[in-house]
Structures are given as C-alpha cells and as structure tokens.
Amino acid sequence: MHSLEKAQAEFRIALCDSFNTPIALDVLRDLVSKTNIYINSSGKSLNVGAVTRVAKWVGDMLRMFGLGEGPKREGEIGWGRGRTSSLDDVAVSRTRAQFKFTSPSLTTR
Secondary structure: OHHHHHHHHHHHHHHHOOOOHHHHHHHHHHHHHHHHHHHHHHHHHOOHHHHHHHHHHHHHHHHHOOOOOOOOOOOEEOOOOOOOEEHHHHHHHHHHHHHHHHOHHHOOO
16 A cells, blocks of 8 residues: 555654644544545455554554553554454454345345
C-alpha cells in the first residue's frame, strides 16, 4: 500500500514542524479513511497484510501520543483496552457480517 509510506513521510514532516500534532493526526485520519475505502472496495482481493501494517502503524502512533492504555500484546491491532482486536478477531467479525448480509435466512424480517 503506497498510502502507508506516503502517510509515514507526511507524519514525520508534521512532527518535525514544531511537533504539529493537528496535522499529524489529520495524516492518520486520512490514512484510516483511505484504508476503509480500500477494505470496502476490495472484496476477495483484499490484501490483509497491507491492511494489518496500516492498522499496526496507526495504533503505534496513537499510543505514542498517549492514547492507549495497558501494555501492547503481540499481534494486537488497536491502541487501548476495549479498542483492540487480533487479526483473527477482525477476520471472523468481517466474515460473519458478510455472511449475515448475503444469507437470506439471517436477514431482518
């Protein structure tokens, strides 16, 4: 994902500019938005590795700003208790949501 490398460079520039936190957080927000668009438009061709790298980097940067709590666990995606998931949890949740959306027997009546 080219967007990750671009965001990392823009984030570093923002922090080197008198620690410009608002711009740095805008970079993270924009990257998350682009990643969500990518996830929703990729279907079965989703590159889970790229999405995982983005999620881990964003989580690490938010923790750097003190927005996380508790120790980071291996493989954790997110930045604090109650807001973190393992990659397996994310995959299972997405599969369940997709199944409910496409299965007529599970749709709302």
